[in-house]
Amino acid sequence: MKRPAIFVRAAGAEPRGSSVQVVPPSGFTARLTVFSAAAMAFLAVFALALLLTSGRVAQSWGGELTRSATVRVSAPAGQMAAQVAAVLAVLETTPGVAAARALDAAEMQALLGPWLGAELPLATLPLPRLIEITETGAGPDVEGLRLRLQAEAPGAVFDDHARWRGPLVAAATRLKLLGLVAVGLIGAATAAMISLAAQAALAANGQVIRVLRLVGARDVFIARAFVRRFTLRALAGAALGTAAGMAAVAALPTLDATGAVLTAPGFVGPEWALPLAVPPLAALVAWAATRSAALVMLRGIR
């Protein structure tokens, strides 16, 4: 009998073999992985939007309110102009004050309109005058300024917005922290779900793994077969979820009148590029989770 050539061929290193898929296609784990990755990516996009929005709010509120202050002048109608002029004079010579100006009637109307109505006859009401101050970086000596104002214009009250600024900045910072936590939790949940799906697939393919070990497959080869599959599924699912998430964020309503106080929810300008990092990150998480699950399980099969 003629010997098959395959027996007489010298064993040794040869070019890479075929790309036969040694792991059989598995229906439910595939769908579970794609769905989990898509859902998590969708949530991750929203968490990212929350994180960036709250960051902008914190920066906006902290920055703008820190650099501004207000002097409210309450005085009888006959003395109002004199007291406003006195306050402006004091402010002009106060170190730490970059600019100061009294709000005119139109600006007062715009401020009070939303609360008291656009037709409000401001001239007939004994309203205080507001003086807006823009501070330099260091800001004025608040206590010294208050004393000087008390001396020059007894009806003037200096407000550095500290009452408002603290809680607002704290709330925005807390929101930013929550966004970060949410992103972290979503990453961990993604890893957990993909690990479970990978473990289910590995358990369902116990015989496949035993046969592969029997014919001399190294753990890395077997793990790679599963890891490649789950990584690609996670990438595909996360791409779908990210696209849906970005579309949903883009469809969020914009803020009109309140926009000056809050900020547009979602992504602004180059921030739109950030969600594009979600699919590769999800794939990376899937790669690490599946590899770890596979290597742990393989240790139980000699």
Add this chain to the structure above:
Amino acid sequence: MIELQSVAMRYAGRELFSDVSLTLAAGTFHFLTGPSGAGKTSFLKLCYAELMASAGQLLVFGQEARTMQRDDVARMRRRIGVVHQDCQFLDHLTLAQNVALPLTVAGRAVNSDELRELLSWVGLSAQAEALPAQLSGGERQRAALARAVIQSPEFILADEPTGNLDWEMSLRLLALLVELNKMGKSVLIATHDLNLIRTAKAQVPARVLRIQNQRLQVAGADL
């Protein structure tokens, strides 16, 4: 090549054999016999480190099986072709892909002409694209043998390789194993088939090992 020194083996809470010292040298041909449940399959599994000895020392290609790293076990199994009694395959791959699996996992190229020739050698050319579920018991055993020898291993372990074959096909498979042995490969066949042993002994200087009463004995020449 495979050396057992005072090896004992326990399985499912009972001792199968003990104090076994034996060397299966390169180029030898051995049969392993014994009653059902005596531990023939376990002995074979011991030889390719799927099971561990409960006592003693087992050296495979000079390496102590117990201390082998997992990658060492994989590399060792590429040098040993195993024909399992239950002939496990990957059910989603064709017969040809299953036979070529040892090359695939080793990252070696599969030469389709050589693969076709090997399948022809075991009489499975027509079934190359069939799935394992579509094969008969005898076809599965021949496919398992083809898979075991495709890497041209140094050692071939076969567990009842002719159990599901008719006599003509059994002789054909024996001829393959004898041929491989003449090429310098070691062969160890666990079998109940005394006719097969007698036929083989007429062609090669085969030794017969027998597990009985928890001891491994070299059987007499009267088989």
